[in-house]
Amino acid sequence: MAARPTVDDTTTAPARIGYVSLLRTPGAWTFLTPAFVARLPYAMLSLGIVLLVLHTDGSYGIAGAVAATAATAQAVIGPVTGRLSDRIGQAAVLLPVVLVHAVSVSALIALALGHAPAWTLFLAAAPAGASVPQIGAMVRARWVNRLADRPAHLNTAFAFESVTDEFTFVIGPVLAGAIATAVAPAAALIAEAALTVVGGLLFAAQRATAPTRHPAVPGARRVSALASPGVRLLAGCFLGVGTVFGGMQVSVTAFATDAGQGGLAGVVYGVFAGGSMLAGVAYGMADWRRSAQQRLLISYAALVLGCSMLWAMPNLTALAVAGLVCGLAIAPTLITGYTLVETLVADGAKTEAFTWLTGAIGLGLAIGSTVAGLLIDLSGPSLGFLMPLAGAGAGLVALVTLRRLLSSPGSASRTVARSGSTAGAPAWSAVD
Template identity: 60%
Template sequence: MSHTVDTETAGQPATTRPGYGQLLRTPGAWTFLVPGFAARQPFAMLTIGIVLLVQHTTGSYGTAGVVAAVTGVAMALCAPQSGKLADRFGQATVLVPGVLLHAASVTVLIALALAHAPLWALFVAAVPTGASVPQVGPMVRSRWATVLTGSPGASALLPTAAAFESVTDEFTFVIGPVLATALCTGVHPAAGLAAEAALTLVGGLIFAARRATQPLTVSTPAGGHEGARSASALSIPGVRVLAVSFLGIGAVFGGMQVSLTAFAQEIGSPGVNGPLYGVFAAGNMLSGLVFGAVTWKTGPRRRLVLGYTGLTLVSATLWAVHSVALFAVLGLLAGLCIAPALISGYTLIEALVESSARTEAFTWLTGAVALGQAAAVTVAGRLADTHGARAGFLVPLIGTALALAVLLPLQSRLLPRGPGRGAIRAMGHRETTAVD
């Protein structure tokens, strides 16, 4: 049965967007939201935890950035495969061994860092640490699509769910870096990573146990159309464009984390790093709350371009700032621009990709953020070591400018092709979405 979700109909929305209260009353939602929140902490705490620990044991932001980058690259390469396996065999099947491996890998990385092991040994431990980061955010987004399917007003609730997930992601970035910084500076340099591993393990196992809301697998597609199941979400041009744009968002995350850490050290107040990054993430969260509550007259493609343009302009000012108060203001503005770009990108996935590959598609975007973050922490760390924190803040500008230069001429690829939703179809289900 086909239906149309029109996000831009001559500027007049057909219905008022449902609120977060209606969304959260969806049966079964809280059973995966609470443990999923805890299990998302690696993305918020892992990079900053590694940077603070390795910088403490080596005295080099560059070295710390490289080790963190290895985890980011490993995550970026493995996350889509994890998503594809989850689509095929079920989320719990992938998640349980993943969180066990992650907790063990983080423990080994901590031990090696505290033992002042050589850099190559840290790299060896960093690879499985990053590769095993659980893709809980994409899994939760897929669960929303599952629990909302067939419910009244489901098509109107999906954009609200996308906004809510962005807010949840950013809330972890409000508390995650602050918590990791406080633990590393106030308890022990390894305490941030230890807490990250514990939260991931406990939250991940509880989340995996909630099998009633996990999406159906596509290991045995109806009619035996193996080719439809095996096609990758990355074969869709729009997904590739979104992945490139999310690289720039990752550059902002990584560049801000390392450069703010170096800036706080330079002014003799290392503890201010967490609150400053928290302000940046709070802007993202607040913007997401508003963004998800408003019924927009423009489609997600235009909102993505506008949000990304604003993010690039704000990033262009960071390198020239030396005041904590001004950093807080500009960080808040940067956060306000990130949420529209993130939410719009994830909303576009709903239009471009069929449900049989949606988790994989979401993980390509989160993997792109991780890869952009990995490159950013490496470059920003080296620049901070040699030229100071000010040079590190050039990284968000370069990353967003390059991604915007790709997004602008290729934005037409974000429109679905043909009468169906995208290149990948399963079980004969089709939806058409206006995304301009």
Template identity: 60%
Template sequence: MSRNTVSRAETAGTSEESPAPSAPRPGYGRLLRTPGVWSFLLPGFAARQPFAMLTIGIVLLVQHTTGSYGSAGAVAAVTGVSMALFAPQGGKLADRFGQRAVLVPGVLLHTASVAALIALALAGAPLWALFVAAVPTGASVPQIGPMVRSRWAAVLGGDRSGARATLLPTAAAFESVTDEFTFVIGPVLATALCTGVHPAAGLIAEGALTLIGGLLFAAQRGSQPRPGRNGRGEGASAEPRTSALSVPGVRVLAVAFLGIGSVFGGMQVSLTAFAEELGNPGVNGLLYGIFAAGNMLAGIVCGALAWKIGPRRRLLIGYSALTLATSVLWAVHSVPLLAGLGLLVGLCIAPALITGYTLVDSLVPASARTEAFTWLTGAVALGQAAAVTVAGQLADAFGARAGFTVPLAGTALALMVLMALRSRLSPQALGRVAARGMSHRVPVAVD
């Protein structure tokens, strides 16, 4: 099979079937010219920024008020665990009752919870009080990324002619790039506000963006997927409602995404501690921005390539490269070297993330799509929560370099799980029917 005839759908991790050689390959430009998509993309971009700002904002504020990275990491971890537990339930409710019904009360609760957390931290409240405030803060984080992914599927997959449906894999790649872009802007913005304005300024901005962006996004009803009726979602009248977590492949991916979360959490705390040790806290934002920029650039490239190898194999290669890249973080002493290595780590994350997210589309029915995406998002948050706790304790006890061992341990464990359970990432046996992109059904090969 020539490179020119490999379908972009295979980039989405759901099909190796090729279009006709003369068919144009769908690109980002064509995708963004789809009528109506900007009405949810712009508010969605603003509303998803807080996800990248919350952890680092908590770490910087609580570390400032307590003087301990361990305490700061523990509060951030409670937030992450809470989000990981409640996000999938929110996704399930959004599939059933509609995004607006879940998003509006969630946004209001999150803003109030963040305000309470800030007030308690600045007042010098005991650690247990910060934990209490962190629970609703994490539980109410709006799951904008999964909701935007579901809107793409509703807008593109509902085209009966199939012309727009060819853009579904491109949309999946675009969403992964957008996620990475938020991790370029969000942590840098939060760090700059916390170090240059006030220790609470990062969380204040996070709460304001959640409120404004979330309400604007919820107001875009035209692109919202129709909620399920009588247990069945739109376009799936013959499909019984099922939990996404009942699918073995989703469980494997969720465990693997804990490793991705360990990289984000471990890098955030360890880079912050590294900058503090140098006596230059502001360099933390630059270092994390370089790391996230590598993630975004790799995402752009991955979304534009037509791959000759299957998604399951790409996932294993991506995690292998990520484990190798994180294996030397602990040994770096200088800012330039750490910046270069951080860029390399970022470049390795995007292929694993994109392949994992797009594999989900072939594993679950449309009626459980938002829930499935939120399980992966929640897994990243849970891995991040564990990482900030462990890395914070290690940084307090042994210095910043010890915290960099956390991303290595997390990715190595995730790789072992993928190697052992990779057969469960196949939606169905070769030659049978599996989902293509986000809605269509074609024969697939997953390797």
């Protein structure tokens, strides 16, 4: 086999690829449209749980902990469904998952409205979170499959996906808050479950664009994507990003409620996500000269700096502005992380690798919402904003200390999937 060319990503950047060119990829819209419907509920679930439990129980601590249970279950089970998707296909995984999700969310609503003991809410929240369909990871795996002959397009594709994620985080909380305020807190979760089922089933039906399955080979040892040290480091960094999401959701809700403007919580959080979305659009259009590793360090440091301002904001307007500034660092961090992780694993483990990062965000969200809720119950809304700062700060320390683990993408096939061919491993550097 001929030696693979190496690319010095510190000095060379590929040609810039526009979004219009990307969206002309054959078959792209057939999976992007239902995927958007199915992804929107992801941004509604945690806030919907917080609003429902807060309405029926009155404790931010309990509300945050129940939401954290769902997020933790999603973080733990998500990579399992990702691996199954790589092996048996996305549709085979999605069909039972969305049905379990609908039943679990319905049970959680019934228990909360019936003022059942708090422990029963946790029992219902666990399967509700575990059955969240991993649409974002599945879409990214489809892009990798569709752009196999055009790897330079992947940075734009991942930028587009991160912008889509952030757009759902703009719309999702606003939608959940509006429905909860205008109708009832339970209605927000009903809408979440309905969108999950409809979007998930429509997405599963798009089999023509699904990536190739990589079934397990009898007698061959298949190592998890998490066996890659670089994937583990990125998962830890994304855990820190998740604490920002979780801490912000609970703290913004508490801050707005304390100010007598609870209905604006979703709007303020949407401004935070909107800053990330705008940064993601610009990031995907830029012709970067710095390496992906350098850009990740810069954007993560900017995230920590933004989080350091949140706790001191005196009113909702100031908090929205600070959240906007903080959000500007989110999408560049996520885009670069997804770009890097794609180079660290072989083809048969890509969906799993993406779900580890998505799951890490969910786990961080669980930790952030739980700790922030406890801090708010202890000393008020402002103290809850220290959780995003602490989580992002820890992620930055890990990234600075262990960043060398992201510089060896060529070992992916040996580390991740020893039973598979190395032909599918990326032949290009860990940059866009």
